[in-house]
Amino acid sequence: MKKGKVMLIGPIGAGKSTLAVRLLEESSPVKKTQALNYKDWIIDTPGEYSENPMFYRSLIATSLEARVLLVIQDATKHYQVLPPNFSGGFPIVAVGVITKIDHPDADFMRAEQILRQVLPFQPIFRVSSVTLAGISELRAAILEYI
Template sequence: MKKGKVMLIGPIGSGKSTLTARLLEESSPVLKTQSLNYRDWIIDTPGEYSENPMFYRSLMATSLEARVLLVVQDATKHFQVLPPNFSGGFPIVALGVITKIDHPDADLMKAEQILRQVLPFQAIFRVSSVTLAGISELRAAILGYF
């Protein structure tokens, strides 16, 4: 892949690291993310960085190494932790990803509504890291930016 990485942001437990593993075609279980985690062409971030404004500067600085930003929203969660239009503050392409669409408590309409607060106009992908639904489509869309 050409220069630039894909950076994932989103709340604690929203499925960023599991999605990272699926995009890298790994099946190993993931651990709680403790710090910025450079994995091949992906930069995985701890959910705390999205939940605590103290870390926003760090996210912004790290995004300079990235070409694509994935804003992750858990389909089972009905709240937004990021500020309105947060993705607009990043100088790179932003895409939305709704994770856990396989989950019995998933509410895709609600998740999309919540994600739109952060990402008003950009494309939103729906994925499951369990069934792998939507993963290859997301990977193909990302590759289109490289």
């Protein structure tokens, strides 16, 4: 899976770094991302970059190094920090990912509605980095794009 890179964006605590570890099939401990983190074919971005419009230019510039953009939505959250149709500003394929589907407070319908504001027509996957549900399907879809 080294043809192109995949960039993960989303708010603080959405599960980006844990998802990155699972996609890479690693078992290393997850650490909070403090700066752009390049690991193999994944670019993990700090949640602060998605939550602060001052960093949007950095996200768009970094996306030039990738082929796929994963926009992450935590299934337990009631909000999205990114503006409507934000994925349209990126020159690469965008895919939505709903994380934490194993959590007792997960609300898939709400999470998808929230994510659809950012990704109106792109595919959306549901995953759990704890149970690994949906991880192999997401990885297979990414393979088709990169």
